[in-house]
Amino acid sequence: MTKNEQGSTLLIVLLASTLIVTFGLVLLGNTISTAKQTTKTEETIRATHLAEMGVVHLKKVLETSSGMDKKNLEAELKALATNITSPPFQTSDMYYNVTFKDTKDNKNTSTAIFEISGVDAKETKTLTSSFTLTHSSSYSSVEDIESNLTFKKPEPLYIEQNALTISTNETIQKDTQFNENVTLIKGGELTTSTAIFKKPFNMSADHETKKEGKLTINGNAQFQRFHGSAPSIVTINRDAFFHDRFMLTGTNSSLYIKGNSKFHNGFELTNNSDATIDGSMFFDGSGQNLNLESGSLLTVKGDFFIRVPSFDKWFLDLRGTIVVEGNLYIATKDKVSNKDIIRVNPTSISQTPVTDNVPSIIESNAKTIYVKKRAINSNWSVSLDTVEY
Known part of the structure; x- marks a missing residue:
């Protein structure tokens, strides 16, 4: 090479x-x-x-x-x-x-x-x-909720009753409208289907026998004023409307409503009485307040809707206990903030009507409300509109 x-x-x-x-x-x-x-x-x-x-x-x-x-x-x-x-x-x-x-x-x-x-x-x-x-506004939101509750109107009425005083056991099979006062005395018992009471209904005290009176309504019920001054057992197997004051003041009395309920112008439980609402409850305290004495118990298994003029006034006569298994909605003309609705998670609750799944308490002095879900004083819905990347 x-x-x-x-x-x-x-x-x-x-x-x-x-x-x-x-x-x-x-x-x-x-x-x-x-x-x-x-x-x-x-x-x-x-x-x-x-x-x-x-x-x-x-x-x-x-x-x-x-x-x-x-x-x-x-x-x-x-x-x-x-x-x-x-x-x-x-x-x-x-x-x-x-x-x-x-x-x-x-x-x-x-x-x-x-x-x-x-x-x-x-x-x-x-x-x-x-x-x-x-x-x-909290008022209109509760109004909307109230209108959505299922309160079935009574079916066509077949008979009408005037003034009635009952001291024994009486059963009325048909739907009835009572046009005058109805009074149970001496432990009298009344059983009826759907009933409308146009005038006050009274369960009077029996000082002789001390026997408790019983009212059983197997349909819907509409009342004006209701006063159970005697030991009373009241059972309503559907929905109940109370257009005027409701008072259950007899010792160890009880109210049971299987459906929804509306109470206007006062609700009172005294003398260790109790009330259980299987459905939702709406209370309008524009006139009279919610009054629970110490030892009395109100249990609402659905949602509890309260409309009162003043948040502080609502607590004024509340010395008993309320258990709400659903949500608690509060409507008031006051501007209520979350600070006014006290919500805590207790590690242990003594003498609590419910023993488990009690995430929140509202309390004012000796007055206690146990709310299993949420306490709400304003109605909000949230929608996601846009996300810009």
Whole structure:
């Protein structure tokens, strides 16, 4: 091989080596860049998912936040956002946080705007979410709830009764309208189907035999004023309306209503009496108040709707115990905040009518209400309008 040929071969080898090294470095750079980009993309995706989780969490918090004052809504939403805590994830550098941005108030709705940032390592993804809060005054919200309760009207009436005094056992099989006063004396018992009482119904005390009177209505019942001054057992197997004051003041008396009930202008339990409502109960205390003496017990297995002129006045005559197995709705002309509705989680409750699943208590001095679900003094519905990525 000549020297020229050897030189050419060496040159070719050097050129080939240079090209291989150059392309190798380029490919290596691209590979490293792609790997970094892939890692960054994965972090961005995870950050986006974290932010989306924050949006879902925020919606749930808004849905369960009752009693927000519309006048101070902006301050309350700021506090709500500040107090939202991201649940723990795999590492300490994976989380989301919520920031309140703005609110726009309309007549019956408010628009709340939040920024939710998801953070994964060095990547952050921020979403802007808009929620519509639909609310109404506590009065109108309870009015709506009341109108949705199922109170079936009495069936066509077949007979009418005038003034009636009963001292023995009497059964009326047909639906009846009582046009005058009805009084049970000396432990008298009355059993009837659907009944309308146009005038006061009284269960008078029997000081001689001390026998308890009994009233059993197997259909719906409508009363004007009801007063059980004697030991009384009252059973209504469907719905019950009390258009005027209800008083059960005989010792160890009891009221049982299988369906829903409405009480207007006063509800009174004294002398260790008790009342049990299997359905929901609506109480309008615009005239007379809710009065429970110490030792008396009211149990509402459905929801309990209360409309009173003043929140403080409602507690004024409440010395007994109320157990609400559903939600408690309070409508008042006062501006009631969550601070007025005391809700705690007791570790143990002495002398509690219910022994388990009692998450909240409302108490004022010796007056106690056990609420198994929630105490609500404002009606809110929350919808997620937009999420901007």
